[in-house]
Amino acid sequence: MRLRYQLVVAVMIITLVITSFLAGRQFQSMAALLPGGGGDAARLVAAALSAGGEGKPGGKADEVSLRPLETFQEVLSHMRQQYVSPIKNERDLTYGAVRGMLAVLRDDPYKDRYSRLLDPEEYRSFLEENEGHFGGIGAEIGVREVKPAAPLLNLKGSALVCPVCEADITSPKLYRIVIIAPLPDSPAERAGLQAGDHIIRVDGVSSAALGLGDTVRRIKGPPGTAVDLMIGREGLPKPLQVKVTRSVIKVRSVEYKVLPEGIGYLRLITFNDTTAGLIKKALKEMRAAGIRGLLLDLRNDAGGGLDVSVQVAGQFIGEGPVVYIQERGGPRQPRASSADARRIDLPLVVLINNGTASAAEILAGAIQDNDLGTLVGTTTFGKGLVQTVFPLHDGSALALTTARYLTPKLRDIDHKGISPDVQVEQPKGLEYIISPLSEKDAQGAAALNLLRQKMQGPVRAAA
DSSP: OHHHHHHHHHHHHHHHHHHHHHHHHHHHHHHHHSGGGGOHHHHHHHHHHHHOGGGOTTOOGGGOOOHHHHHHHHHHHHHHHHSSSOOOOHHHHHHHHHHHHHHHGGGSTTOOOOOEEEOHHHHHHHHHHHHTEEEEOOEEEEEEEEOOSSOOBOTTSOBOBOTTTOOBOSSOOEEEEEEEEEOTTSHHHHTTOOTTOEEEEETTEEHHHHHHHHHHHHHOOOTTOEEEEEEEOTTOSSOEEEEEEOEEEEOOOEEEEEEGGGEEEEEEOOBSTTHHHHHHHHHHHHHHTTOSEEEEEOTTOOOBOHHHHHHHHHHHHOSSEEEEEEETTSOOEEEEOOTTOOBOOSOEEEEEOTTOOTHHHHHHHHHHHTTOSEEEESOOOOOOEEEEEEEOTTSOEEEEEEEEEEOTTOOBOTTTOOOOSEEOOOOTTOTTTSOTTSTTOHHHHHHHHHHHHHHHSOOOOOO
C-alpha cells in the first residue's frame, strides 16, 4: 500500500513538472505567434525569460530583472488609456523606445555611433545594397562626433550644469550626420556633394532630431523624386541648399584598367556580395595583361561587410590573420583568409583618405601591417567597430555593435583612423571632387611616381 502511494505521488510530481514546462514553452510561443505578439506583457516577459541573465543566452530566469519591462509596460498603459489623443500606431511607439535605448549607447566607453534599428523598409534597402543595387541618391552616410565651437556658459559666465543631476554640461557631446563618400557617377556626386559634408536638414526637417536611421530613410525614395538637403561644408560661411533627384543606384564595387608602363589600377568603390569575385577577376586579367605594379585606390570607399573584407584582403596578404575581432568578455579572435588566398607578388601602392572607412580600413591596415605596400594620402575615417544585424519578427532588424576590430598588429583604429606612410593632401577646396588620376589628383600623381620607383627595383617573389 505504501509503495503504491509513493508511486502515485511520484507520477503526480512528474506530471506537474512536465505541465509547467509545457505551459512555459506555450506562453513563449504564443508571445511570438499570436496577432500583436500575444500582448505586450507576454512579449516582454517571454523575451526576458529567453534572454538569460546579464544578456547571455541560456542564463537562469531568476537572474533576469523585469523592472525595466515593468516600467515600459506602465508607461505604455498610461499612454493607451490617458493620452489626449488615441494612439493610432503603436509600432512607432515601440520603435521610438528601441531607438531611445540605442541612443544611450553613444555615451558608453565605445562611443557607439552605429547601433540602430532598421524598420522593415530600411532593412529591405540594406539587403538590396548588399546585393549591389538600391534606390536613393548614392551616398554612404554615417555619424561623426564633433567638438563644440565654444563651451556653454550661463548668463553669469559660469559653466552650465544639469538642473536635475548637476552634471557639468559645459562641453556636451555633439554629433553630426555626415556624408562619408558619394558613389561614383551617382546623383549625389553629380549634385556636388562631397565626403565630409554634414547634413543639416532633409526636406526641411533637422537631421539632429531625426537621427541616422530616419535621415537615411528620408533621403532614400522612389527613383525620379527629389530630396532637398541643407548641407554644411567646412570652409563655407553658410550652408548650401542642394536638391538631388533620386535614381536606381547600381553599385559598381570594382573598377580596373591597365595604365602605361605596365601599371595596374584597381579601384574599390564599396564592399558588397560581388566585390571579392570581381577583384579576383580583375587581378587575374591584369596579370594576364602583363602588369608589373599595382595601384590600389581605396579613397572614399565607405566599406561594407566583415566577411567580404576578409575575403578581399586574403587576395593581397595571402594566408594569415587579416583582422582580430574582440567581442565582449572574450579573447581576441583572428579572422584569417581562406585556403586559396594569394600573397600579392607585385610592387603595391595604396591610396587612402578620410572617406576610407570600415572594411576598406581593414584591408588598408592588413596591407600596412604586413609591409606589403605603401599607403599614400590622408588619414582614414576611423571606424573600428563591427555591427551584427539581427532580423526581428516584424520584418525590421537590429544593427548592434557587437565587437571592435584590431589590425594584424593589434592596432585599435576606432576614432583614430590609419595614418598613411606618405602624407599627400589634395588641392585645397577640391579634396573630394577630383576625378581619380586626373590632372588635379595630387595624391594619384604622387602614388604613381612612388610606384614607378618601386617597379625599378626587384619584384617581390610570391610567398
